[in-house]
Amino acid sequence: MTGGKSFIIGMEQVRDKLIQGEKLALADCRFQLGQPKSGRTEYEQGHLPGAVYWDLEEDLSGPAAVHGGRHPMPDLGKLLLKLGERGIDHETTVIAYDDQGGAMASRFWWLLRFLGASNVYVMDGGYGAWVKAGYPVTDEPPADPVPTVFGSRVKNSQLMVMEDVRERLNRPDVVLIDSREERRYLGLEEPIDKMAGHIPGAVNRFWKDVMGPDGRWKSAEALAERFAGIPAESEIIVYCGSGVTACPNVLALAEAGRPDAKLYLGSWSDWISHGDNPIAVGDEEKE
Numbered sequence: 001m002t003g004g005k006s007f008i009i010g011m012e013q014v015r016d017k018l019i020q021g022e023k024l025a026l027a028d029c030r031f032q033l034g035q036p037k038s039g040r041t042e043y044e045q046g047h048l049p050g051a052v053y054w055d056l057e058e059d060l061s062g063p064a065a066v067h068g069g070r071h072p073m074p075d076l077g078k079l080l081l082k083l084g085e086r087g088i089d090h091e092t093t094v095i096a097y098d099d100q101g102g103a104m105a106s107r108f109w110w111l112l113r114f115l116g117a118s119n120v121y122v123m124d125g126g127y128g129a130w131v132k133a134g135y136p137v138t139d140e141p142p143a144d145p146v147p148t149v150f151g152s153r154v155k156n157s158q159l160m161v162m163e164d165v166r167e168r169l170n171r172p173d174v175v176l177i178d179s180r181e182e183r184r185y186l187g188l189e190e191p192i193d194k195m196a197g198h199i200p201g202a203v204n205r206f207w208k209d210v211m212g213p214d215g216r217w218k219s220a221e222a223l224a225e226r227f228a229g230i231p232a233e234s235e236i237i238v239y240c241g242s243g244v245t246a247c248p249n250v251l252a253l254a255e256a257g258r259p260d261a262k263l264y265l266g267s268w269s270d271w272i273s274h275g276d277n278p279i280a281v282g283d284e285e286k287e
Contacts, residue, residue: 116153
């Protein structure tokens, strides 16, 4: 199940690329849910040399509405313009990082992959580990990039919307993965959204379990073991609360040899906005 291209890059490799003066686009994606200004503040206090800040809600999401979830798809036209203005095209090597276990950086990774980019990576360890290792940081703003054009090559096959998911309920060839904490999946509590539970048929794979106790991403072999039991011919759909923390699971599946896994971007917050959608509680794997 493993053996494909890796999208996780080590801090040492990033450091070496900076020392060697390689052309990179570093994306600082730090963001604290509930504290929307903290990520930019932290960025201004210190970041990797040359990194540009990407805000989850201003850059990587659109405004929330009745449907679509708490972090819906951003306006793709605006996102394409921002990418070009910040010097990113399909030939650019892009490395994203955050300090939230890879959740926000993985959202950036997924969006660029959805738009057709292939040279985009998530830095292992995140900003905190980078600082702890004594690698260079700066509070200086990056130099103005050379504008380019990021041409859209949208891969719609990587995206699921509510109607797609609903049509696939109870199909034996479809695996739904819920990326939230176990208690939210089980329906025992729901601290964020209006209703508790999960999409019927979903199994729970908490997104933070893609990493080891040291906060580093697990090996491709360990990730393949984590998703063992999913038949090779199955269609995989991943969701979370709002389409952000599902992205580390999508990335982990790609590392484990399943780059075809799809993201239900609206996720649970979108699913429950449609009053006639069914809701399940309890552990589907133990029933």
